[in-house]
Amino acid sequence: MANFDLLPNEILENIFQYLNLKERKRLSSVCCRWDEVLFSDQYLHRHVVFNIEGCRLLDVKKPVKRYYQALSLKIEDQFYNEMLKNLRLLNTVSPNPTYLRLENWSSDNRLGWIFENIFCNLEHIEELHLTGNCRTEKGSFCAFLNNLNVLMINAYHIQYFRLSAPNLTELFLYIRSEDHLDLLSQFTDQLTKLSVVFDSKDGYYFFNLNFPKLTELVIDRHMKGMIKSEQNISIAFFKRLKQLKKLHFSIKFIDSYVMQEIYSSISNLTELKLQVCEGTIELSNVSKLIKLEKLAVSAEKVNLLSTKLPKLKQLRLGSAEINNGTFVYGLENLMLQDSLRILDLHNVKFFPEVLKLTPVYNVRMIHISHYKRLQENHLQILVKKFPALCRLKIVKCSGFTRHEVEKLRRMNSRMCISFDEVRFGRFM
Known part of the structure; x- marks a missing residue:
């Protein structure tokens, strides 16, 4: 008869991979070994985010079984005092997080205060999601994240937020003003993956930027088409993307001449996703993409x-x-x-x-x-x-x-x- 105790941990992880979080919690009480396998560091890093929001307080009296590498914080005016207490206790559950999702919906200028009062080591952060209000109480605030690889920003008042991230390679950005492009321009020479969503009809100076290492690009501009005044500058933009392999382009409408010129300049493309809200797409222009x-x-x-x-x-x-x-x-x-x-x-x-x-x-x-x-x-x-x-x-x-x-x-x-x-x- 087969005995689970004789199976190595690697085999058990393959068996348990089909379980959801609730099922894993129930099975973790079987024995200490199953608890370690079900909530291994590898699983916690990939699938579990420790979420702190509202009036929920961390209980320091309960012993901590494991540390979490992914954190999610939601700041609201209604639960300001509770969040202040939780920030002081973060190192008890996540001393060295690698993933941080921060939602700041407070009306006050508290972003700088939040980063300064997170009592855990942020030097190991590899992925950061920033949503809400970036206004600070002391002018602009600069965060130093030397290990940051992935950054997602969907925030307002971004002009107050400065970031030092020499290893950043992937950026997802909602563009609402030129201030967002000012932040983007800091990382043009190091990005390999870029996703931009234009939250207004204005494209600002995005097509003037140069991304020499970019291999994957997502542009969502469904609110406005490619008008004549932007044709030459957009064609020149794509001609500078010599390393581009994947392109996802969502736009209201686009001229067939512009499509033809763009495709002739990115001949190394292996994946293309094109979404046009109005008009007809002539795929004969795509025939230039032989790869x-x-x-x-x-x-x-x-x-x-x-x-x-x-x-x-x-x-x-x-x-x-x-x-x-x-x-x-x-x-x-x-x-x-x-x-x-x-x-x-x-x-x-x-x-x-x-x-x-x-x-x-x-x-x-x-x-x-x-x-x-x-x-x-x-x-x-x-x-x-x-x-x-x-x-x-x-x-x-x-x-x-x-x-x-x-x-x-x-x-x-x-x-x-x-x-x-x-x-x-x-x-x-």
Whole structure:
């Protein structure tokens, strides 16, 4: 008979990895060894954040079983006195945290006071999330975090916050004013990953910046399109990104000429996600990205005509956010993508365009989701066009029953079909 006591800790960790936090707490009372494995330093570092907020006070009388490497603090005016007591006791639960999430919603200028009164060692912080108010009581405040690698800022009055982080490589920033760009400009020479969300229509001087080491870039500017006055400066911006490998670009609208010029300047791109709120996306311009392996496109209309991507492995079309769905022109061009293995269709109107499609034998997996009404015969026609299909995944598609799924299985016995939970004979 198998005995758990004979299994090494590494095997037990693999077994316990499927448990949630509540289940781990219950099982930790079995024995001391299980408690150590269930709440190992590796698990605590990756999955557990010690949260302090409201009127909850730390109890120093209870013995501390373990130290936490991740902290979350929420500062509010209503519970100011309680938070002051907790800050003085932080070193009892987390003497050397590596992750800190700080939410400051106090009306007073207390950010500098908060950093000065956190009674734990912040020199080991590797990831910092800052939300709320950054105003300080003594003008600007500078934090020295030499081991910081990841920084996320979604805050106001950022002009009062200064940061020294020589090892920072990844930044997520909500841009609300030029003060946010002033902070960003301090790290342009060292960043490898950057995500920016413009909270207003103004782009300020972002496209004037230079990021020589940047490999991954996310730009969310869905509130405004690329206007003529920004065309030249935006094209020049992307031409300076020689090391860029991944690009996620969300914008209200963009000119086809600008798209063509941008793609010709970032030929090393391997992953592209493009979301346009208005207009049609001409994917023929993307054909210049000969190294592209993953492509995700979200727009009201997408034109696949004259699109040839020799290394494309995964194609995602459409989005759940588009209520009327995405109409695709030139769906028959899928047969030209020889390396394509995964096809994702999210609320895409593929009928009757799918009738023009000749059988494609390279696609192995299709993911279909967010259809308000998915016709059975339309899906059967789609499956017939991909004879080598191994897996079909259906998510959040109403108007489909188990009986219809069985019909699809009889069409291709080797195909594995996964779908949403069925309630009252329908997918919910």
